[in-house]
Amino acid sequence: MNDEKKTQHTDDAGAGKRVIDLTDGTDTGTAQGAQAADDVVLRVEDLAVDFRTEGGAARAVRGANLTVRRGETVAIVGESGSGKTTLAMAVLGLLASNGSVAEGHIWFRGEDLGKVSAQRLASLRGTDLGLVPQDPMTNLDPVMPIGRQIDEGLIDNGLRRPGRDARGRTVELLSEAGLPDAARRASQYPHEFSGGMRQRALIAMGLSGRPALLVADEPTSALDVTVQRGILDQLSDLTHELGTAVLLITHDLGLAAERADQVVVMYRGEIVEQGPAREVLMNPHHEYTKRLMASAPSLASRRIEIARERGLEEVLQEALLAPEAEAEAAAGQAGAEAPLVSVRDATKVFRIRGRGLLGRGKDFTAVDGVSLDVPRGSTVAVVGESGSGKSTLARMILDIEPPTSGTITFDGEPVGGRTQAARIAYRRRVQPVFQDPYSSLDPMYSVFRAIEEPLRAHAYGDQAARRERVEELADQVALGKGLLRRFPSELSGGQRQRVAIARALALRPELVVCDEAVSALDVVVQAQILRLLAGLQEELGLTYLFITHDLAVVRQIADRVLVMQDGRLVEEGTVDEVFDSPRTGYTRALLDAIPGKDLELAL
Structure with a gap:
C-alpha cells in the first residue's frame, strides 16, 4: 500500500457531503506525487449511470469518484442494489442494453473509455481488462469442457492461435489458479467441478490476458469460508506477482477490510465513504458504514471475542442475537428433559453410478455414524464445508432421505418407516427453510398463495381462517400486507426469505431446519433474517437445527455447535467451548478462515 495516497471519508451532512482528510498533508505535486499518478490504472470521475425504464430514466449510480493504482486492491462494499456492480460493469463496458453512462468519465491508463469505439473496448476486455464474475455455474458453458472454454477465450482475445499451444497454456493457467491435476481437469465439464474449482477456472480466465485491471465481482460469496480463503489467497498471490490492480466487489466489510488496501462504501448509488481499509473500519463516519459493520457476521464474531476479552458485558449482549444469560438458562432447562430430536449412529450411503453402460458403480458414504441431540427450545448448529454431509443429515431428520442404518427419533417416536398418515402428521411438526429463497418458491404463486399452500395441503380451516392465518404470519415476519399480492420475482432476496420463513411457520411447527438459510x-439482509429468527424463537418457543458453513453466523445465534467433516462428527460443544478451545485442526481451520478474525475493532 502506498503511504502517500490520499485518504478521504465522505459523509452526508445536510444537503451536501463533507470530506475528512486523514493524511499527513503529503504534497502530491512532488516527484513522488507524479510517480503515484503514473501508477494510476483506473480513475472514475463524477460518474453517473442511468437505466431506461417505462417510467423514464432511473439513476443507479451518481457522482462516483474513485482511483485504483497498480498492484492495489480497492474494494467496493454495499448491500444488494447499492450500485457497486453497476459501477464495475460501467468500467468494463458491460452494462445491460438499457443502461448507459450519463455523466462523468472513466479513465483507464489515461484513455477515456467513454470516447473509445466499441471495437477498441472489446479489444481491451480479456486482455487489459479482466473479469471474475460472481456465479460460476451461470458463467460457464455446461456442455463444454473447462479447458476448451479457456482455449476459446485465449484465441478470441488474440492471445493464442488455434492449435496445440493453446492447450498447453490452458493447463498452465489452471495450475496457476491453484487447480490440482490441471491437465486432467481441463477435459472435465463444469458439473464435475466443485464450487471452489469452478471459481478457480474463472480466475484462470480472468487473468489469462495478464490484465492491468481485474474486476472481481463477489468472487467467493457462495463458497465455504475455507475455500473462500484459499481462493482469495491464490488471487492475491497472482495479482501481486503480476502487478495487477484489483477492483473487488463485495457486501462483506470484514472481508474487504482484510483483503483490500482501500475501501469504497456505496449506498443507494452514491459513494458515502472511502479511505484505507483499516482506517474506515476503525473510524467509520457514515451511519451506513456503521450499519454494515454491525451487520457483517464476521465482524460481529470478532466484536463478541473482543468484548468477552475486555469484560464489556453490554457490548457482548448487544452483539449476541440470543443473550448469553437466556441461552444458558434455556440450555439448562433443555438438559433436564428428553431432547426433541435424537440421532443415533445415523449412516447414509449413496450408490454412485459408473460411467458408460457397463461402468461399475460404487458406494459413497455421505453421513457416517453420526449421533446428536437437539434439546427443545435451543439452536443447534451443524457446520462444515460443502460435502461434509451436513445437508444430508438435515434431509434425514426431515424424513426426505431415509438413513441406511441407525435411528432418528422425534419427541421419542421413530422418524420414517411409518404409515402415510403418521408421516403427514410429522410434516406439521417439522418444517424446512432452504438456502435459495427463489427456487424454493413457486414463481407462479403469489406471496399469499405461497404462504397459504401448507395450510391448504393440511386442510387448515376454511378460506377465511386461512386468510387470517396468512395475514398473521406476514405480520410475524414483518412482511407488509401489500406484498401478499406480489410474486417472488417482484421481491428482494430478503423479502423472499421472509416468505419462506412465514410458510415454514404456517402449521406451527416445533422444529425448524434452516439449511444455509442466510x-x-x-450482510444487511442476513442480519435482519437472523434477528427475525431469534425473535420468533423467543416468541414461539421454536427449536432450530441450523445447517451452515459460516461459523461467524453460528457464534451469533447458536447454543451448541457440531462440526462435520467427510460425513463424520468430529467435534461438538457449546459455542464458547468450540470457539475458545477447538480440539481438532479442522475446526481451527474453519475458525481461522473467518474474514476479519484478527482485526482490531472500535467497540
Missing part, C-alpha cells in the same frame, strides 16, 4: 443474502 448464506445467499447480503
